[in-house]
Amino acid sequence: MRDRYYKFSTYLKERFGERVHKVSVDANFSCPNRDGKISTKGCIFCNNEAFSLHTRTGGRGSSLEEQIRRGIEAAKKRFKAKKFIVYFQAYTNTYAPIDVLKKKYDVIKKFKDIVGLSIATRPDCIDEETLNLIESYKNNYEVWLEYGLQSIHNKTLKFINRGHTFEDFLKAVEITRKHKIKICTHIIIGLPYETKDMILETAKKMAHLKIESIKIHPLHIVRRTTLEKLFRQGKYTPLELNTYLDILVDFLAYLWPKTVIQRVGAYCPPNLLVAPLWILERNRVEKELEKRLIEKDYFQGKFY
Numbered sequence: 633m634r635d636r637y638y639k640f641s642t643y644l645k646e647r648f649g650e651r652v653h654k655v656s657v658d659a660n661f662s663c664p665n666r667d668g669k670i671s672t673k674g675c676i677f678c679n680n681e682a683f684s685l686h687t688r689t690g691g692r693g694s695s696l697e698e699q700i701r702r703g704i705e706a707a708k709k710r711f712k713a714k715k716f717i718v719y720f721q722a723y724t725n726t727y728a729p730i731d732v733l734k735k736k737y738d739v740i741k742k743f744k745d746i747v748g749l750s751i752a753t754r755p756d757c758i759d760e761e762t763l764n765l766i767e768s769y770k771n772n773y774e775v776w777l778e779y780g781l782q783s784i785h786n787k788t789l790k791f792i793n794r795g796h797t798f799e800d801f802l803k804a805v806e807i808t809r810k811h812k813i814k815i816c817t818h819i820i821i822g823l824p825y826e827t828k829d830m831i832l833e834t835a836k837k838m839a840h841l842k843i844e845s846i847k848i849h850p851l852h853i854v855r856r857t858t859l860e861k862l863f864r865q866g867k868y869t870p871l872e873l874n875t876y877l878d879i880l881v882d883f884l885a886y887l888w889p890k891t892v893i894q895r896v897g898a899y900c901p902p903n904l905l906v907a908p909l910w911i912l913e914r915n916r917v918e919k920e921l922e923k924r925l926i927e928k929d930y931f932q933g934k935f936y
């Protein structure tokens with residue numbers, strides 16, 4: 633039977649005919665929301681130690697080439713993958729002069745098994761020159777730009793200190809589409825003061841924009857973040873797994889059926905996670921989601 637939502641693994645098999653694995657790298661970028669250009673505080677949930685495998689494992693010290701080589705070796709052993717997409721994950725991966733960007737992205741050319749390039753950034757850190765550069769990789773690679781948006785609601789974006797607006801995202805989508813580069817949007821479910829209706833408005837907007845791909849994350853509290861302080865002061869309570877699933881099945885039902893779902897859970901190293909602990913059970917989240925979709929007879933795009 634067909635999956636009830638359009639999984640990234642399915643998309644990759646359709647596109648490449650075999651298993652493709654994403655290798656995450658930390659290319660030593662900074663972020664304008666941390667280095668003082670926009671703010672020094674960062675997003676309230678952000679501790680890049682938790683987001684980036686290589687930041688955790690000393691990637692900031694090892695060269696990009698070394699990180700890719702190690703990532704490929706590990707994925708070959710563990711997943712029997714033969715092809716790879718390099719994912720520039722940590723911090724803001726378009727936030728540097730163009731020659732620096734080119735030098736970093738060009739490292740993928742040294743590896744014959746790399747078939748794709750995925751670049752994570754902020755919607756306010758993109759321009760024509762950078763898009764021209766990224767577009768140039770399309771001749772030989774599958775290319776994605778991943779925009780952290782989290783919510784379409786500006787009052788939420790302000791509260792979580794994103795330092796950009798939903799309108800910035802719309803502008804980024806518009807100029808990215810002129811270059812025919814695929815977009816993956818990062819969304820968070822469970823942000824402070826967001827109701828279920830507000831979250832579903834985000835889903836409906838993504839459907840309306842026919843965003844090519846989405847990563848959906850449950851908000852979780854990581855050590856050494858502003859969100860941790862709010863949690864300790866009793867000002868923020870994370871979602872229970874049941875509530876998350878309840879929102880998630882509806883979220884999927886409102887999406888465009890062709891949007892590829894790259895994630896429905898989150899990863900956080902146990903020593904950095906404060907709450908909720910169900911975040912650590914990634915397989916359980918996926919299994920419970922499947923169950924819930926079947927019980928309700930919901931599928932992606934049901935309400936599109």
Ligand code: SF4
Pocket residue numbers: 663664665666673674675678679680722723724754780794
């Ligand atoms: S934009 Fe990304 S890297 Fe920068 S503070 Fe926010 S989550 Fe962290």
